[in-house]
Structures are given as C-alpha cells and as structure tokens.
Amino acid sequence: SQQGEEDPQALSIQEGENATMNCSYKTSINNLQWYRQNSGRGLVHLILIRSNEREKHSGRLRVTLDTSKKSSSLLITASRAADTASYFCATTDSWGKFQFGAGTQVVVTP
Amino acid sequence: DAGVIQSPRHEVTEMGQEVTLRCKPISGHDYLFWYRQTMMRGLELLIYFNNNVPIDDSGMPEDRFSAKMPNASFSTLKIQPSEPRDSAVYFCASRYGMGNGYTFGSGTRLTVV
Numbered sequence A: 001s002q003q004g005e006e007d008p009q010a011l012s013i014q015e016g017e018n019a020t021m022n023c024s025y026k027t028s029i030n031n032l033q034w035y036r037q038n039s040g041r042g043l044v045h046l047i048l049i050r051s052n053e054r055e056k057h058s059g060r061l062r063v064t065l066d067t068s069k070k071s072s073s074l075l076i077t078a079s080r081a082a083d084t085a086s087y088f089c090a091t092t093d094s095w096g097k098f099q100f101g102a103g104t105q106v107v108v109t110p
Numbered sequence B: 001d002a003g004v005i006q007s008p009r010h011e012v013t014e015m016g017q018e019v020t021l022r023c024k025p026i027s028g029h030d031y032l033f034w035y036r037q038t039m040m041r042g043l044e045l046l047i048y049f050n051n052n053v054p055i056d057d058s059g060m061p062e063d064r065f066s067a068k069m070p071n072a073s074f075s076t077l078k079i080q081p082s083e084p085r086d087s088a089v090y091f092c093a094s095r096y097g098m099g100n101g102y103t104f105g106s107g108t109r110l111t112v113v
Helices: none
Strands: A005-007 A010-014 A019-024 A031-037 A043-050 A055-058 A061-066 A071-076 A085-092 A098-100 A104-109 B005-007 B010-013 B019-024 B031-038 B042-050 B053-056 B065-071 B074-079 B088-095 B108-112
Touching: A005 A085, A010 A019, A019 A104, A031 A061, A031 A071, A043 A055, A043 A061, A043 A071, A071 A085, A098 B031, A098 B042, B005 B088, B010 B019, B019 B088, B019 B108, B031 B074, B042 B065, B042 B074, B053 B065, B074 B088
Parallel strands: A010 A104, B010 B108
Antiparallel strands: A005 A019, A019 A071, A031 A043, A031 A085, A055 A061, A061 A071, A085 A098, A085 A104, B005 B019, B019 B074, B031 B042, B031 B088, B042 B053, B065 B074, B088 B108
C-alpha cells in the first residue's frame, strides 16, 4: 500500500507558469521528500522537509508541510520544458520506513 | 562516488526461470531499499534493510521473492520462479541515517515472457 496520495494525478501547464501539486499521507512522519522521475529513468531527490519544518525552498522549488493536516505541497515556479516529469512525494516514518505516493505527471509545453 | 549501482539494466527471461537482481549501495549508507514500479501499481516498497538486517519485508509479494544483504556493499533480490506479472522496473535505493535523502539506482527493467 502507498503512504502518500498525490493530486492532481496529471498537470499540464505552459512554460513560465507555476505548477503546484499536493501530497497527503496517513501516519506520523519523520520527514517528507519530493522526487522527480523522467520517463524511463531513476528517481532524483529534489528536497527534504523535516516534520518540525513548515516551509523550505530550493531554487525554483518551494515545499510546505502541514503535519496537522498530514499534507504537503510542492510548487515549481517559472516552469520550464525540462521540468516535464513525474513528481513523487515520499514519507519516512519513525522506524525509517520510506514509502512513495502515486505521483503527479507534469507536462510543461513551450 | 559512482552512486547506487544496479545490474543488470535489462533482463528478459522465460516464465519459471530464476532471476537475480543486484545492487551496490553508496559506501557508508546504512539503509537499503528495494522498490518495484509498474504502471498499474506505481512504486511499491518491497523490502528494506538497516545495517544489513531486513527490517520490513511486508511488501514482498509472495514467497517467490527473497532478498539478502550479506554485507554493507551488496544486496540481491531473487525471484524464483518468475512469472509474467513480475515484469516491472526494480529500483534499489540507499541512504545514510533517517533524516537524509535517498539515492536511487537506474533500475533493472525485468521482462518475464
């Protein structure tokens, strides 16, 4: 079973627009991470936010975490065609178990 | 560091054959995870190890699947006998400690015909 549920399942935007995707989870977590996967490739770690943090930035990425709602969001600002990929949230619980959500497929058109 | 190394990259085998997938984690990483990815089920956690000890194998689909980590630098995932429904991309990932990101291998694309 998957820990995280993401929405939307798919997102299509134009270059320059912002892309926002959300992730909800069920159990208490130690941290939450976001990954990107290009078609047919492995997953690449983007950003990690710990359970005691509320917001984190990395370049054009902004992640928020609301542990009371058990949810997180990933915002990609000023999107580029190269941002086209699937984005997954993943949670680590207090035992070290790490599980992925279903992912959001993002398509950025020039 | 060369990252997490998986082999083979592609494997095509006949139903009923034994398949062994291999993973070399990043040196110094103490957690190792095996995942399976399919279109239907997405990314599924199969099993993970901490300091070479299996911690949670509840995701292993059935007894045909087994995983070992004989030392800190090597793990195997074995399927015996293989079935067409095992066709998927199998990823290995490793990390150090609880609060760090994971590094994934490039995956092994398994096709069972």
